[in-house]
Ligand SMILES: NC(=O)C1=CN([C@@H]2O[C@H](COP(=O)(O)OP(=O)(O)OC[C@H]3O[C@@H](n4cnc5c(N)ncnc54)[C@H](OP(=O)(O)O)[C@@H]3O)[C@@H](O)[C@H]2O)[C@@H](O)CC1
């Protein structure tokens with residue numbers, strides 16, 4: 617198993633070409649945030665913007681719109697109950713996030729089904745939070761998953777629901793067997809997160825720690841992965857996912873030097889500076 621190094625990450629985080637524009641850096645769609653969990657999709661969207669995504673649209677409950685625009689006015693909005701608008705947005709996005717704060721109601725299920733049905737398999741799909749739980753509950757949804765370009769970001773509880781493996785049973789051999797059933801890249805989030813890539817390789821994080829154990833920290837990671845996929849599309853998927861996972865936890869470690877807890881919103885505010893720091897030898 618390969619440990620992710622800072623040198624590998626720096627090779628991914630190339631500076632922006634002079635003649636670029638917002639359309640050069642990804643069209644991200646973030647689908648989630650019910651009336652109880654609006655913060656989750658807002659954090660994912662803000663993390664994507666602050667990690668350099670060119671255009672970010674949030675498909676969420678209308679209840680979340682004032683807060684979303686107060687926190688991240690750069691993000692555009694659609695109502696996720698508007699099936700026509702949601703289908704069109706999914707078809708156009710270069711990277712779609714589905715799940716942070718989506719909830720597991722029948723309406724949440726319908727939204728996930730629309731996302732999976734309209735997704736363009738040449739683009740990328742990140743499946744997180746409630747979308748993982750919905751998939752675990754319904755094999756018919758699993759059958760709609762595209763064969764490539766899918767990234768799952770479960771914590772051990774979500775991975776247990778998807779695979780039936782208890783947390784103590786989640787060893788490398790069992791996790792790899794389970795990954796092969798889905799064909800997706802699996803980012804199994806924990807202390808020293810392990811990434812089971814779809815190409816059969818495995819990567820492990822050696823940064824990150826308990827100062828990150830706050831609700832919203834995984835939603836934030838999802839936004840960083842989306843932004844990096846939108847920007848560094850010329851780099852292999854394995855390297856881009858590793859770079860995003862590393863950046864998230866390495867920044868948390870830096871902030872934890874002077875803090876008891878790294879609040880996700882605070883981490884997000886530091887992303888532009890930290891990514892620049894990684895790009896500057
Ligand atoms: N501000 C917001 O809007 C926020 C909204 N959020 C959104 O809420 C939705 C629900 O997501 P969720 O992760 O909070 O709950 P759920 O899916 O029930 O999973 C928890 C279960 O898994 C188990 N478990 C075992 N190991 C574990 C581990 N290492 N890490 C974590 N859990 C572990 C755990 O075990 P226990 O703690 O009981 O021992 C429990 O049984 C989702 O859409 C998410 O995006 C959140 O992001 C928070 C901020």
Ligand SMILES: Nc1ncnc2c1ncn2[C@@H]1O[C@H](COP(=O)(O)OP(=O)(O)O)[C@@H](O)[C@H]1O
Pocket residue numbers: 745770771805806807808809823824825826827828829830831832833834835836837
């Ligand atoms: N003790 C820890 N050590 C390292 N990373 C941690 C620790 N606790 C939490 N994290 C990180 O915080 C994030 C938590 O993700 P998740 O449980 O999905 O949060 P949420 O859904 O509340 O946003 C993951 O990236 C995980 O690796």
Ligand SMILES: [Mg+2]
Pocket residue numbers: 744745771834835
């Ligand atoms: Mg989560």
